[in-house]
Amino acid sequence: MKQMIKALLLMVAVMLPGLAMAETADTAAATASQSEVLWQAMKEGATGYTTSQSEFHNQPINVYDERIIPLRNVLMAPGLMAALFGMIAIFVLFIMVNGISKLHGGFSGKMVHRWSKRDVAIHWLGAIPCILLILTGLMLIAGKFFVEPILGQAAFASMMAVAKPVHDYMAFPFMAGWLLMTLLWAKNQIPAKYDIAWFMVVGGYINFGPFKGKHPDAGFANAGEKLWFWAFALFGLVISISGVVLMFPQYVEPSRTxxxxxxxxxxxxxxxxxxxxxxxxxMATVMSEGGMDCMVSGYCDENWAKQHHNLWFDEIKANGTLKYKED
Known part of the structure; x- marks a missing residue:
């Protein structure tokens, strides 16, 4: 009899874990099934109750325009990666083949006043945040697809914990710099007829073929700088407005769309x-020899001014506003 009881107890001990595992599996399957049903219902437009009175307040997810979310993953993430690293690769290759634009007369040693201290400060007020916004924005948009698979989830999470607040805080000085540059510099960025000739010879930066040695006319800003300025003004406006919508939904109260x-x-x-x-x-740091001095000291070499902005140099020389840096 004792042997039979021991045998029964042994059978129960063996069977209980299996039964528990089977029950756990059944519970997990039931939970998964319920989740699928719930998710399917939400995708079909199921609504709920909330005290919010905002538009679509009773819809758990956006079911009315599913094309927008894939667009972010398919277009924007690789697009931003290509814009950053693709353009860097193109310029490195171009410089390896073409070289930089050197001053044909060498440095004169005479520095011409070009930007005020205020303008230099405004430039860096917009430029430094712009660079940080590009790098952190790259992490926010494309990091999950290009960075996380390489560094791993933990390292990527730590980087995102830094990237998000930096991106948010840098938006404010960027918008201030964008506004000041747009308002104060627009007068020197008006397109002119001679800008077409500048584009026809690629600004004189090509060192071979029929373009070699060409120095097209340019005023205070050349055609390339004008194109950059108006792109910065227009898309900076879009970035600023859309950024405010995304950072302050409690004030803007946007719809999900x-x-x-x-x-x-x-x-x-x-x-x-x-x-x-x-x-x-x-163009400012590598391609144009002597170009970086403009946004460091506010002065440029006289030969640089004659070679790259001849019409502006002739104008300030003629009207008596030409000012050299004192030793």
Whole structure:
């Protein structure tokens, strides 16, 4: 009898874990099934109750325009990566083949006043946040697809914890710089007839073939700088407005469609501005010998002014506003 009881107890001990596992599996399957049913119901437009009175307040998810979310993943993420790293690769290759635009007369040693201290400060007020916004925005839009698979989830999460607040805080000085530059510099960015000739010879930056040695006319701003300025003014406006919508939904109270459209407008404008910014940075720091001095000291070498902005130099020389830096 004792042997039979021991045998029965042994059978129960063996069977209980299996029964528990079977019950757990059944529970998990039931939970998964319930989740699928709930998710399907939400996708079909199921509504609920909430005290909010905003538009679509009773809809758990957006079911009326599903094309917007895939657009962010399919277009914006690779687009921003291409705008940043693609443009860098193109410029590196171009410089390896073409070289930079050197001053044909060398440095004169005489520095001509070009930008005021106020203008230099405004430039960096917009430029530094712009660079940080590009890098952090890249993480926010494309990091999940291009960074996380390489660094891993933990490292990516830590980077995102820094990228998000930096992106938000840098928006304010960027918008201030954008507004000041747009208002104060527009007068020197008006297109002129000679700008067409500037584009025809690529600004004189090509060092081979029929373009070699060409120095097209340019005023205070050349045609390339004008194109950059108006792109910055236009897409900076879109980025600023869409950014405010995304950062302050409690005040703007956008619909879900407006919020998603703001994400798309923000991302697409960022792609354009990123590409233009890379061109602008390379032209100022690498391509144009002596060009970086303008936004460091506010002065440029006299030979640089004659070679790249001859009409402006002739104008300030003729009207008596030409000012040299004192030693």
């Amino acid at each position: 407006l919020s998603l459209l703001a994400i798309i407008a923000h991302g697409l404008s960022a792609i354009v501005l990123c590409a233009f910014s890379i061109v602008h940075i390379f």
